Amino acid sequence: MIFRQLFDSVSGTYSYLLASRTGGEALIVDPVLEKVDRYLQLIRELDLRLVKAVDTHLHADHITGLGALRDRTHCITVMGENTKADVVSMRLAEGDKLAIEGLALDVLYTPGHTDDSYSFVMADRVFTGDTLLIRGTGRTDFQNGDARMQYESLFGKLLRLPDETLVFPAHDYKGDTVSTIGEEKRYNPRLQVKSVDDYVVLMANLHLPNPKMMDVAVPSNIKIGLHQQDVAKRGWALTADKAIALLDRPDVAFVDLREAGERLKHGSIPGALHAPYGDLQENIGEGGILRELARASDKRIVFYCAFGERSAMAVQAAQDAGLLAALHVEGGLDAWKRAQGPIAP
Numbered sequence: 001m002i003f004r005q006l007f008d009s010v011s012g013t014y015s016y017l018l019a020s021r022t023g024g025e026a027l028i029v030d031p032v033l034e035k036v037d038r039y040l041q042l043i044r045e046l047d048l049r050l051v052k053a054v055d056t057h058l059h060a061d062h063i064t065g066l067g068a069l070r071d072r073t074h075c076i077t078v079m080g081e082n083t084k085a086d087v088v089s090m091r092l093a094e095g096d097k098l099a100i101e102g103l104a105l106d107v108l109y110t111p112g113h114t115d116d117s118y119s120f121v122m123a124d125r126v127f128t129g130d131t132l133l134i135r136g137t138g139r140t141d142f143q144n145g146d147a148r149m150q151y152e153s154l155f156g157k158l159l160r161l162p163d164e165t166l167v168f169p170a171h172d173y174k175g176d177t178v179s180t181i182g183e184e185k186r187y188n189p190r191l192q193v194k195s196v197d198d199y200v201v202l203m204a205n206l207h208l209p210n211p212k213m214m215d216v217a218v219p220s221n222i223k224i225g226l227h228q229q230d231v232a233k234r235g236w237a238l239t240a241d242k243a244i245a246l247l248d249r250p251d252v253a254f255v256d257l258r259e260a261g262e263r264l265k266h267g268s269i270p271g272a273l274h275a276p277y278g279d280l281q282e283n284i285g286e287g288g289i290l291r292e293l294a295r296a297s298d299k300r301i302v303f304y305c306a307f308g309e310r311s312a313m314a315v316q317a318a319q320d321a322g323l324l325a326a327l328h329v330e331g332g333l334d335a336w337k338r339a340q341g342p343i344a345p
Ligand SMILES: [Fe+2]
Pocket: 057, 058, 059, 060, 061, 113, 130, 138
């Protein structure tokens, strides 16, 4: 496995680059905007292909690199389903898997620092965001933070992982890089409380100043969605209503770009072909199934995904590859459902 812990000294943020092999797919957790060039250089040097960029929560102390990484690599942006970010390509809930080639992380919902805080668990390690820090825990006094919920996330979930589990947090300000669950249970001063009420009192008495970047970072991190209107202006977008009207047309093929797990959980457009976004270049290239479909049957391809981001990127890629009749459903299956479009289980 390739595992790199990357540090932004301005915000004290750790970002993590993961891949199962050289030449394979990569995932980055909690990237910082100012470091995007560095990440992309490293990804090139290690011969990786970035396919997912994930934030553990909506950050208040730095601007996320999610949007810039998506725009520069066409990777998928991922956050938890409770996030207030306007659009991310994929939203995960507890019990879901965050998967790339050769790696699958379990998603835990660990609110308390914010109400959109998630942790990601691999076999021997956990990415705890700002829920559990090394000898600390994330503050709970803004962004719908809640010390009571954080206590539950810590004692009910994270501290139940095996003691030897490595803890990789989103921040450290003291120079520590990694800990273990057992070590934190014993030596983290915030965890030496007797009850949830003790924890609430402890957290209420921290009186921390607001992060310097907060007034800039939070509004910016909420608005990270891809500009789907740019795709619409070029005439490549269908509103959900217009797409629903095309449903049974013989000259139209709906193509679902989501992963199998998303289809299973949220249903799909009846009769749609499944061609995951990760295989897009292959599928629209010479001899690819989507190119053959368009050529052989003169079908108009209508891409869709969860929220319209992957499909907007796919329609651009298809146009670039010469599939000029490709369109996409603006707002994805989410918009389709809101417009009362039919759903196949
Ligand atoms: Fe945070």
